[in-house]
Amino acid sequence: xxxxxxxxxxxxxxxxxxxxxxxxxxxxxxxxxxxxxxxxxxxxxxxxxxxxxxxxxxxxxxxxxxxxxxxxxxxxxxxxxxxxxxxxxxxxxxxxxxxxxxxxxxxxxxxxxxxxxxxxxxxxxxxxxxxxxxxxxxxxxxxxxxxxxxxxxxxxxxxxxxxxxxxxxxxxxxxxxxxxxxxxxxxxxxxxxxxxxxxxxxxxxxxxxxxxxxxxxxxxxxxxxxxxxxxxxxxxxxxxxxxxxxxxxxxxxxxxxxxxxxxxxxxxxxxxxxxxxxxxxxxxxxxxxxxxxxxxxxxxxxxxxxxxxxxxxxxx
Numbered sequence: 219x220x221x222x223x224x225x226x227x228x229x230x231x232x233x234x235x236x237x238x239x240x241x242x243x244x245x246x247x248x249x250x251x252x253x254x255x256x257x258x259x260x261x262x263x264x265x266x267x268x269x270x271x272x273x274x275x276x277x278x279x280x281x282x283x284x285x286x287x288x289x290x291x292x293x294x295x296x297x298x299x300x301x302x303x304x305x306x307x308x309x310x311x312x313x314x315x316x317x318x319x320x321x322x323x324x325x326x327x328x329x330x331x332x333x334x335x336x337x338x339x340x341x342x343x344x345x346x347x348x349x350x351x352x353x354x355x356x357x358x359x360x361x362x363x364x365x366x367x368x369x370x371x372x373x374x375x376x377x378x379x380x381x382x383x384x385x386x387x388x389x390x391x392x393x394x395x396x397x398x399x400x401x402x403x404x405x406x407x408x409x410x411x412x413x414x415x416x417x418x419x420x421x422x423x424x425x426x427x428x429x430x431x432x433x434x435x436x437x438x439x440x441x442x443x444x445x446x447x448x449x450x451x452x453x454x455x456x457x458x459x460x461x462x463x464x465x466x467x468x469x470x471x472x473x474x475x476x477x478x479x480x481x482x483x484x485x486x487x488x489x490x491x492x493x494x495x496x497x498x499x500x501x502x503x504x505x506x507x508x509x510x511x512x513x514x515x516x517x518x519x520x521x522x523x524x525x526x527x528x529x530x531x532x533x534x
């Protein structure tokens with residue numbers, strides 16, 4: 219039964235769960251499938267984490283595999299390849315965060331200021347499309363465009379007289395690092411912009427009108443109204459991105475990888491695949507994955523606590 223409680227000038231209505239279920243049963247029914255998927259792929263696999271304390275052999279199963287305790291972790295942290303992949307992951311993820319995170323904010327501010335609706339819609343569509351392309355497609359196109367001698371970019375630069383010989387964008391590790399990061403910016407900035415544009419729409423238009431009456435120009439309105447208005451969204455997404463600092467994208471690294479850039483390309487995702495899965499050492503692969511998840515959780519909790527101390531709402 220519905221009950222209404224008056225609190226000052228507000229009326230709060232509480233609805234029993236039976237009535238809510240009867241009223242919105244179609245929505246609850248639609249939720250069953252995603253809930254099952256989340257449970258199967260995120261929670262049902264938790265019992266399998268015990269293999270990090272075993273010398274797990276698929277043929278023997280959990281019961282037949284030898285229990286080794288923390289020996290797997292000790293082997294990992296003594297492995298020079300793991301240390302190398304860990305350093306590369308941390309450096310590239312910090313660099314990726316520094317380069318990639320501000321771009322959707324800047325792009326959202328620019329799109330918000332456009333006054334021609336048709337041009338704005340076309341621009342948004344063009345910027346969003348790269349997010350829906352797989353890294354296989356992006357990688358093949360990138361190698362076609364950035365070849366040192368026959369790539370479209372190098373040919374155009376040489377024809378314009380800007381360079382005398384082709385730049386090894388993807389075949390020399392330092393050029394590869396810059397190209398790798400910038401392609402990531404291009405691929406992801408349009409999707410991140412959607413979130414910030416949605417946050418901007420929640421800002422009251424009266425604030426802009428009052429600022430215009432007071433003589434504030436476009437830059438001042440962006441700095442004093444738009445940016446403070448989306449500050450909560452920025453903090454939330456920053457905290458979520460900090461939780462991914464230990465992660466790495468195998469598909470992306472694999473598509474841009476070659477023997478000449480392996481010093482930088484060799485990150486945790488590559489380590490997990492080569493040493494763990496391809497090498498049949500499933501305990502090691504699981505241990506490294508667990509290590510990434512635990513460190514990511516610690517970073518999220520720590521950054522959330524810092525955000526709250528600075529006066530923000532935080533994530534949790």
